[in-house]
Amino acid sequence: MSKRGSSATKTQAVFDRLHSDITSGRLTAGERLSPEDLKARLGVSVSVIREALTQLVAQGLVQVEHNRGFHVKNLSIRDVVDLMYARKINECAALRLAVERHDLAWESEVLAAHHVMAGLSMYAPNDPAHRNDKWARAHTAFHQKLFEGCRNDTLIDICRKLSESAELYRGWTTQDAPDSEAEVAANHKQLLDAVLARDADLTVELHTAHLQRTIDIMLARAGEADDADVAGEVGTTITD
Structure with missing residues (x-):
């Protein structure tokens, strides 16, 4: 070499x-x-x-x-609210298109990606306070596979970049919270079932709730007055 x-x-x-x-x-x-x-x-x-x-x-x-x-990077509620709002606009649009353009080949790939993620522990066996790297990669692959169903390369690329930007916040909100593993698994299964049922409205609703959860956890853990003030200024919901 x-x-x-x-x-x-x-x-x-x-x-x-x-x-x-x-x-x-x-x-x-x-x-x-x-x-x-x-x-x-x-x-x-x-x-x-x-x-x-x-x-x-x-x-x-x-x-x-x-x-x-x-x-x-320092964590900021203002940043995460802005990021999650951008994700809601783009990712929900991609998911709606994907469900509307649903085909069996994509369905099979989504099922396979979910199967891989579901077979992994969310937390590292030798480090239960932190996310399992293999699960994190499988989680990203599952969501990316969902977005790919929209068949719009520009939208897929935007969703990929937004997901990369959110990785720090995803890791932080799941850190040292093993009780959340069952809830996260159930949320992903509900999302999968909505996609397989070809229910675009429910798919978008569940994904929006998935994004909102990150904001809610950050607000619950926020300890700095500045971040609390920012949360009040920008609003803490992405469903409007």
Whole structure:
């Protein structure tokens, strides 16, 4: 393998490791990400670390500030409400189209994606306070497969990017909450059943509730007065 290829492989490995640690909550919101510290911990060059961090910045999981350097993105109720509203507009449109254009090939793929997700534990067996990375990937694949049924490449790409932006919040709201696993599984099964029944209205209603749940959990956990004030300003529902 060429040097360039080797560097790219190392960058991808570091990116995957940090992405997992951030979205699972093992690295917490606002936590500083020192390239030198990460170099020592991960055993790669600073340039590889910086490239991986830059990619995480592009995905919205990491922020970089003058005199502070890289750090995990801070959580904000304003941001999550805005993001969930954008997801409601685009993802519900994609789901409605998908159900209306329903075909057996897509139905089979949706069923298979749900089967994979349902067969995995939501929490890591050796780390029950944090999400299981395999489940998180299967969860993303299930929802992406649902959106793909709309057969509109532009809308599918928008939904994919919005989902990536929401990954940090998904990880944070499921962190250290094992009692939620049965509820999450039941919600996904209800969504699947609505899709298979070709009920577009119910599918959109259930997905909207799925998005609202993230906002509700953040409000329940919010401890900063500023975020509470912001929640009051922007509204806490995405169903209007």
